[in-house]
Amino acid sequence: MLVSGVPHRTIWLHEEAVRIIDQRRLPWTFELLDLRTVAEVAEAIRDMAVRGAGLIGATAGYGMWLAAREAQTQEELQSFAELLVATRPTAVNLSWAVKRQRAAIAKVGFEQRVETARQEAEAIADEDAAACAAIGRHGLKIIEEIAARKPGQVINILTHCNAGWLAFVDHGSATAPIYAAHAAGIPMHVWVDETRPRNQGARLTAWELAQQGVPHTVIADNTGGHLMQHGLVDLVLTGADRVTRSGDVANKIGTYLKALAAWDNGVPFYVALPSSTFDWTLRDGVSGIPIEQRGGEEVTEMEGMTTEGRVENLRIVAPGSEAANYAFDVTPARLITGLVTEQGTCAAEESAICQLHGQALSL
Numbered sequence: 001m002l003v004s005g006v007p008h009r010t011i012w013l014h015e016e017a018v019r020i021i022d023q024r025r026l027p028w029t030f031e032l033l034d035l036r037t038v039a040e041v042a043e044a045i046r047d048m049a050v051r052g053a054g055l056i057g058a059t060a061g062y063g064m065w066l067a068a069r070e071a072q073t074q075e076e077l078q079s080f081a082e083l084l085v086a087t088r089p090t091a092v093n094l095s096w097a098v099k100r101q102r103a104a105i106a107k108v109g110f111e112q113r114v115e116t117a118r119q120e121a122e123a124i125a126d127e128d129a130a131a132c133a134a135i136g137r138h139g140l141k142i143i144e145e146i147a148a149r150k151p152g153q154v155i156n157i158l159t160h161c162n163a164g165w166l167a168f169v170d171h172g173s174a175t176a177p178i179y180a181a182h183a184a185g186i187p188m189h190v191w192v193d194e195t196r197p198r199n200q201g202a203r204l205t206a207w208e209l210a211q212q213g214v215p216h217t218v219i220a221d222n223t224g225g226h227l228m229q230h231g232l233v234d235l236v237l238t239g240a241d242r243v244t245r246s247g248d249v250a251n252k253i254g255t256y257l258k259a260l261a262a263w264d265n266g267v268p269f270y271v272a273l274p275s276s277t278f279d280w281t282l283r284d285g286v287s288g289i290p291i292e293q294r295g296g297e298e299v300t301e302m303e304g305m306t307t308e309g310r311v312e313n314l315r316i317v318a319p320g321s322e323a324a325n326y327a328f329d330v331t332p333a334r335l336i337t338g339l340v341t342e343q344g345t346c347a348a349e350e351s352a353i354c355q356l357h358g359q360a361l362s363l
């Protein structure tokens, strides 16, 4: 997506560094950050300067390029790989990108490792952007079918967290069909879950949609069920951080509750993801997907801008009270209407998923 002053990507090479948009500063300021070492990449992922499954995968891919440049031994390269994988456990794109880089580097001689890793990092990023563009094309058909049943009326879509172009290299996953429908002139409105505690919806999705001119309304996370009960949601569209071969979906905490409300009200619930988000080794996501737990301070404190334009962090929980901070939850496949990937759309069940993605049915 185009933002003044930067290429239409969230990550790119700049003078031997990896340049990113520092998402910790959005929407208050738009700041770029150059990462020059594996340690800086790991910290950027861990502290969510970059976040979102596709983007942390691409960032880890570039991190492995820096690792190939820094490491003097295979053991050192492996320790860098483990450092990157350990930064965030839930989004499988991260470990997928590191494994892909390790395999690419292993195929060439020591002298070619750096250039090979750079080319592979660029390929991972390019493929992520292309996959999200394809998700947009396939997801557009879902929105068009809903619009055909509501001729001339506004289509109301609810989304949770930020699975926008900020969470990928470009286009986003959940937002790609929204942007495609907007470009096609379909009248739309997006309910944007604020998405506590990091407020990716209120801060990032709202900023993105405003940049692209898509009508939207930010809502408290607890509002979606009420809206669905009153016929104000035509479609729920979210991203994913890890999807099992049977269609269980790990996504930002609160997604499961939205899926329950959608199920109870007969609202279509689609999950958009590039195929790099599948974990083909897992069937049961509820027991098998590692759920990241982050510091309680992300719940007890909230960042905002004062009326004088100062960005401040305030404690919003009673002094002395502790907070739990589960960053993801798992929505069982039975609550999901379908998955949208770069390969097309399919039911959230194993045979359909494996057939569309050319995977054998056996684990």
Ligand SMILES: CSC[C@H]1O[C@H](OP(=O)(O)O)[C@H](O)[C@@H]1O
Pocket (backbone or CB within 6 Å): 051, 052, 053, 054, 160, 161, 162, 163, 164, 167, 173, 200, 238, 239, 240, 241, 251, 252, 253, 327
């Ligand atoms: C599908 S990528 C966007 C996805 O990632 C977010 O998590 P985080 O912001 O903590 O990286 C959230 O789960 C979004 O749905």
